[in-house]
Amino acid sequence: MKKGTIFLILVSLIVSNFLFGQPYKGTTIRVLVWDDALTVAVDSMIKEFEQETGIKVIFERLPSGSILEKTAVSVSSNRTDYDLVSVDEPFVPQFGNLFTPYSQWPQGKVYKKVDLENDLISGVAEGSYWNGEYRGLPINGNVYVWMTRNDIVTNYKYKEEFKQSYGYELNVPQTFEQLLDISEFLSTKGIYGFAPFTKNTEGATCEAILMFESYGTSVLKPVGENDFEVVLDKEKAVEAMNMYKALCEFAPPGWQDMGHSERIAAFNQGKVFSMFQWPAIVPDHEDPDQSLVYGRIHYSAPPAGTSRRAPIRGTWMLGIPNASKNKEAAAEFAYWWSSYEAGKELVKAGMTPARRDLLLAPEFVSEKPYFLGIFESMNYSVSRPRFEHYAEVSDVIKVNWLAGVTGRVTPETAVDNMIREVNGVLAKYGY
Missing domain, CATH: 3.40.190.10 (Periplasmic binding protein-like II)
Structure with missing residues (x-):
């Protein structure tokens, strides 16, 4: 009986270890x-x-x-x-x-x-x-989270001057039109209103999609189960590009070739009022050893265009x-x-x-605190074009977007070229 009991205990331990350990x-x-x-x-x-x-x-x-x-x-x-x-x-x-x-x-x-x-x-x-x-x-x-200098929008003197000039309260910009007004106002204070992303990398595609979607248009749309079509509305795309160009007039020198490192440096030195950032990079802006503006940043969803807010996911x-x-x-x-x-x-x-x-x-x-900004942004988030050959479509978007916003071609020509070349990618793969 004793041996039998010991045997059962051993079996139980073995089974227990298998199931739970x-x-x-x-x-x-x-x-x-x-x-x-x-x-x-x-x-x-x-x-x-x-x-x-x-x-x-x-x-x-x-x-x-x-x-x-x-x-x-x-x-x-x-x-x-x-x-x-x-x-x-x-x-x-x-x-x-x-x-x-x-x-x-x-x-x-x-x-x-x-x-x-x-x-x-x-x-x-x-x-x-x-x-x-x-x-x-x-x-x-x-997801894109928008960063705004809270110390600027709470500056009493700035708020008073801004309302006298523009007729509404200086605050975190809710639209790109408001951001443009604030950028113009701050240019008289030695502060750049906006820092774009204009390196010839994936980040430029993200900026293009942010603006296009904010102004109510997309690049690609699935049709049925196995087809796609280019749906970029030229008028809306040109409007989006023109707004971005206007904001860039109030960007730091060298804005035509700004990537992550340049944008981080400009913002951390207190030179820039507002811009997007990816969450993984935000801690650099809150590091007192790197940033002059740590603890003075408000995080939110991006401003809206004429259609919506459209942070890139x-x-x-x-x-x-x-x-x-x-x-x-x-x-x-x-x-x-x-x-x-x-x-x-x-x-x-x-x-x-x-x-x-x-x-x-x-x-x-x-x-x-930027976690709350991420949560807000994700509620409005949009994707880049969902397409098996996305890398080629992205190349077309970023090259033509950068040509348009930096003035190498007109926005109208840039959008025409983008539509034609994305259609070329679709044709290449039988769509």
Whole structure:
């Protein structure tokens, strides 16, 4: 009887260990992600995940510009070198059909499966949507947030002078027309009203889409299930471009070639009133060792054009390739990364959370007031064109946008060229 009791206890312990302690023991997954401070922080916490689950994680970090090429050669319909892959939002259409729809992901054994509608803030999940399905799990709340110098809009003397000249209160600009008025006013005070993004990179495409959508027009639209058409309204696109050009008249010298580093420097030196920023860069503006205006910035959704506010969304998702043989373990890792428990630590390392309970947590909002601006912006967020060959469309948009706003050609010519060349991309691929 005694031996029988001992035997039953041992069996119970073995079963319990299998079910609740390291349920995936012996499983190895390969994960491909971009390389930045956030993924370095994730990497530093992986040992805890491995101890909890028994899953060995090979975590490969690459520069974000190399992820696209690596994914293209490593993941196909019938083979994959990775069990979990990070994908930048505009490239979800290119790779989406290679990934298992999120609705088919298994429930977690250790970590709870994330509810895309209830756990995440509004707008985030749309970044992973393609061809009728969510193609993965979004892991950050990346969206344009607008920065405005709060010390300027609360300056009593400025407020009095501005109202006398323009007939309304000086405040955080709600429209681009208001931003233009304020920029004109501040030019007499030695302050630049606006800092554009005009480097010949993806950021210029984002600026173009921000303005086009704000003025009521889009570049591409799906037609039926397997076709696309160019829908850019010339009149609205020209109006958007002319507004951007007008704002650039009140930008710092050298505005025709401004990227992240130039914009950060100008704003941190107190030279600029208002501009957009990506959340991952905002901490540079709140660092007293780098910024003269830390603690004096208001964060919000961007101003509206004649149609709407249209902050650009740029979330990253984790996708499980259809060809992966370790889908359960890969999903478990994604659930861990996106969990409240792990997220609390990752926020401290600079993560912009996609989870509602993290982004709006009082303990984080008090330290990172821009979280509320992200939440507001995501409610208005728009995507870049959803198209399998997005990279080529983006090249057309940014080249012609920059030509128009910098004066190399007229806005009318720039828009005509953009429409013609995007149609050329569609024709190239049989649309």
